[in-house]
Amino acid sequence: MNPWLVARAGMARHAGTYAVFWLLIVVATAIGVAISAQEAALRRGSARAADRFDLLVAAPGSQTDATLAAIYLRPGSVPLMTPADAARALAEPRVRFAAPLGFGDSYKGSPVVGTIAAFVEHLSGGLQAGRMFLEENEAVAGAAVALRIGETFHPAHGLAADDDDDDGDAGQTAVLHEHGVALAIVGRMKPTGTPWDNAIVIPIESVWRTHQLPTGHLPSETRLGPPFAADKVPGVPAVVMAPRSVNDAYGLRGLWRTPTTMAFFPAEALTPLYAIMGDIRDLMSWFALATQGLVVVAILAGIIAILNLHRRQFAVLRALGAPKLYVFACVFTQIAVIIVGGALAGLLLGAGAAFVLSKLFALRTGIALPLEIGAGEFALVAGFVVFGLLAAIAPALMAYRRPPIEALSGQ
């Protein structure tokens, strides 16, 4: 048997209503897919952003705050390591490099971060244009920073998002005052898919000097980077260490867990965040599933009402010789087309929405979200389809069991 001809006619008769049903399923499915895909992308993106930060050493406090400041350039109130601890950390011999991080300044919404050349090379995997800074008044721009090589800028103390206002207005966001220092862009990092793409990186010495701190070197020295003079190193919010091996990493972590310092792998700080994100995702997924379930129930109620209008039509088909199963198949086919078609379209729409949201998020935060539509999303859609098809049995069974004589007799 082939009920498609009759099923198609039934759908055409109520094309507008079936289109609304289909759209409801598309939207409900898309919401579920987008939530699932986005949460996974956020985890992947944030984890990848932390890839280059092997071991963080900071003053005792919140690992989360230190991670947000160092990796995601969202500095909050991160205490400074003591100068003595900072000097010892920067002189740590069991690492490939130990890079100080100095925050607090910005330029037109881009954080200005002080560090050493070795860390820039490590983070970016080389430069895409220009050269590394060699002087204190030179800077390397992140891949997404609007400044061109050769341009100069004046960093301001404080951080303000999207501050395009050059009139020194201390109004809406943070208090900004220029240091009166001019820095020149000499190079540009490769894209890292992290907030560092929006950052301007300058020598740590420049940060220290601008803030009237010791520069890490003797006054007669003009070089940049390690080794630093132990008694000339001021406190820093964090030091990024690159251990030589995994074993060294664990050893160093233990070594730098002292009463005055904390050491951790970024994953240690991110894991609890991911747990919370996972819980939120689960909650939102349940809401999305509940929405989908309600949509299916509402649609089935609507279809049952429509099918009641077609009772006589089905009775006539039986009179013409159609078996009961044919009537069942007609009804089931109509519902299946809406559910399967809507779910597939919803999968596409959800993927598209997640893609757009990822791009917007990356523009805003600098964190690239690697979007994947994978087993989780397909399972979500498949589960919805199975539920919908199972639910479709009910109205199909109602039509199957209804004696044709009732409708033929006008009952």
Added chain:
Amino acid sequence: MSGVEPAPPLLVSKTDVEFIDRGKRFSALSITLLKAEPGKSLALTGPSGSGKSTLLYTIAGLLRPANGRVLWGGRNILALNEPLRDKWRREHVGFVFQDFELLPELTALQNVLVPATFARFAIDAKTRTRARDLLDEFGVPARGTPAGALSRGERQRVALARAMLFDPPIVLADEPTASLDANAGSVVIRALTARARAEGRTVIAATHDPALIESMDARVGLEHGRLVDETEEEET
């Protein structure tokens, strides 16, 4: 595909149909014996509610009465289970309704081919040709036109073509001319009665139409579910 094998007579014997309405049982049909000869057309007449349609549905095997038999070639159709009755009806009965009962979204040709989708997945070329030929014969050349756009007369002729698709030996018609004007009705009458005589079909029509009654070979009256001119012949 004109000309069928000589068909056996159709017998309705000792058949009682009861319905329950608001908890009360009432008799809708009580037939001692009704015989329809092959190649003959039989008009069922009577006032509304007399049981004409119920009798047609009983003959078609659409409902199972409390007792009785519908014999076709010595076989009691009512003793078959539902799937077999559906199959028998599909292969042996063509049904024509008062309001045509076409699917307005489908074309005339598609409507005629609907019964071909009941038992097979694909419609073969022979069946398609048969459908086109029937539409040509009944004067519905606009095969690609949606049935909802056809005139009432054309729609009933499409319904006739649908009923004849598998060359059924029995044609049941429930007020086939009630929704038609005189001209359109006469076309349907000719189609029904000519086929009965020329092709040896058994045609039974429930009708109030005097022109249709006049053109049929025999007529039987029904009143309160009973035959007014009930035959006293014993079944053989």
